[in-house]
Amino acid sequence: MKTIINFRIKGLMYILCFLCILATYSWLLVWSTKAIIHQMEKPLPMGEKAITEHTVDMDEEIGTEKTFKFNGNMSLTLEDEEPQSKCKKQLSLPQKRWLSARYNSNIAPIWTENNLELDYQVLDWWLTLQSSIGMDTGKLMHKLFDFGIPEKNPFYRSNKEISEKCRRCAVVGNSGNLKSSNYGKEIDSHDFIIRMNRAPTTGFENDVGSKTTHRFMYPESAIKYLPKGVSFVLTPFKPLDIKWLLSALTTGEITKTYAAVPNKVICDKSKIIVINPGFIKYIYDRWTQHNGRYPSTGMLAVIYALHECDEVELYGFGADNNGNWHHYWEELPKTLSGAFKSTGVHDSEWEKTILQHLEKNEFIKIHIPSTS
Template identity: 35%
Template sequence: MKLKVRALMFLLCVTTICVLWRGYRPCSLPQEKSPCACERCLSEDDPWFMKRFNKSVEPFLSANYNLSEDAFNWLFLTVPPSPDVLESSPDRCRTCAVVGNSGNLRRSHYGPLIDFHDVIIRVNAGQIKGYEADVGTRTTHRVMYPESSMDLDNTTHLVLAPFKTAVWIYPKSTGPNSDSQQVMVLNPAFMRYVHDMWLEKKGYYPSTGFLALILALHMCDEVSVFGYGADSDGNWSHYWEKLNNKRLKTGAHPGDTEYRMIQELDEQQKLRFYTGF
């Protein structure tokens, strides 16, 4: 009997000590270390949750991540099976107008000439409304990097440049009757080809405008180029903006190299370059 009383008193003492010191030190038997400092961790064993949760799947793409073939194929389900382009033909002359955003388009009156082309490629957020006389009214393709995303009507193909560390959640045109078939994604191999072969690896990567220009050489039989280069004062500016920074340059893009290549292509009669002044 005395032994039972002693055992009971011992348990009561231990319980009391644990209660008093609970916030200071654990009194339970050692357990597996918790994966987080929260009161309850998401990754704690829960049959319903763990049936779906797979921590081994990396949420972000990195240079060291090996994308599985299944994931690669799933990704490209969002891309049209074939690009919507005019095919070459002996009885057709495919004409392209590539419209950059240079300030030298101001008062150029190139609008009707631009609109006369079969394919009209514009770059990033190039404005039309209010500038129709100089830049035209039609757009068949608009080439963009992620940070230049904008709403498009359902007659314009969105040409995505899948580059930089920004993320495209889902490539889309956002007009009232938008259609995923209007989306075209530039091949990263094409972008590297432009950088390596046409720019001889100058700069970090091609500008959107230069990508659009080389794209036009691949899509059309005759190419006309408008709105490239610095304005008449030597400033790199947009035709729809008032230039406040007189020292604005081309950043990571090799602007001078790109401009010289356009001039060379014009001299070789591979395109027509309309300088605007």
């Protein structure tokens, strides 16, 4: 009897050992697969070389190299193909290499019904931005869809619409260099006028314009009222921001995150859009290349415009002519003039370099007034 029991015990031990070995092997296989995927998705090398190595001098002769057409929305086609947009430009191979190392048309800027599920690497990174806890953002987004915010991109254009009209976009920053710029009418002439956070227009119309189509905000920078037709663009830096948006449109129960936030927001719900966290990480990986903790709202707005527009023009970015960094609606002592440049979160110098290269390659135009 003892022999049979011992035999059975040994058999169970062998089975348990086999299962342990199998479990260890499976864990190693999963871990190595994730490591390979992570290696394949590594961003470009850090440092100035990474952002300049494929930059082309616009005066340089390209010779007999093939050129490409730049048809807005950063689409690239061979020279002898039918252009998709009236805003066609010629891209040289060096320009195309510089752009293709950064731009990815497969990354959707807007969080919609079609891309609700986040990649685990995006989710892990997103949760670190503002020390967040996880929550069911998919469920929250579905509640927002049920409430009436668009399930699809409300600014989507068909190929026919792209071919018939050039979409011109102005991204208006908050720099003090807009003072006395007289850019107002020029800004208002664009199809999209994108503004950030609480930047006012009333009283500054001559310099910054009076129209707004998009306002990029996060809960701590939000204003309580947006006129009808203005798109509230939520830039979610944490899952709680999605919950706050639902609360601000319904119960008003959330009044504080890490700072006080509006408990209610009145806006055109048919124009509300939420930036896809995967889009924020894509900018962090491919454009700002891990410089700073995450991209600024201004950087998000510029890259969003590159994805949605045919022509992109920037106003109100950078310091004024005296080198002071301040908001156009504020008067600050010169001793504090650099406070907005160094936030500890965003790398303003790196973002400035990216914008300079985008302008040098004629993908955007940056307006700097001669006097400010």
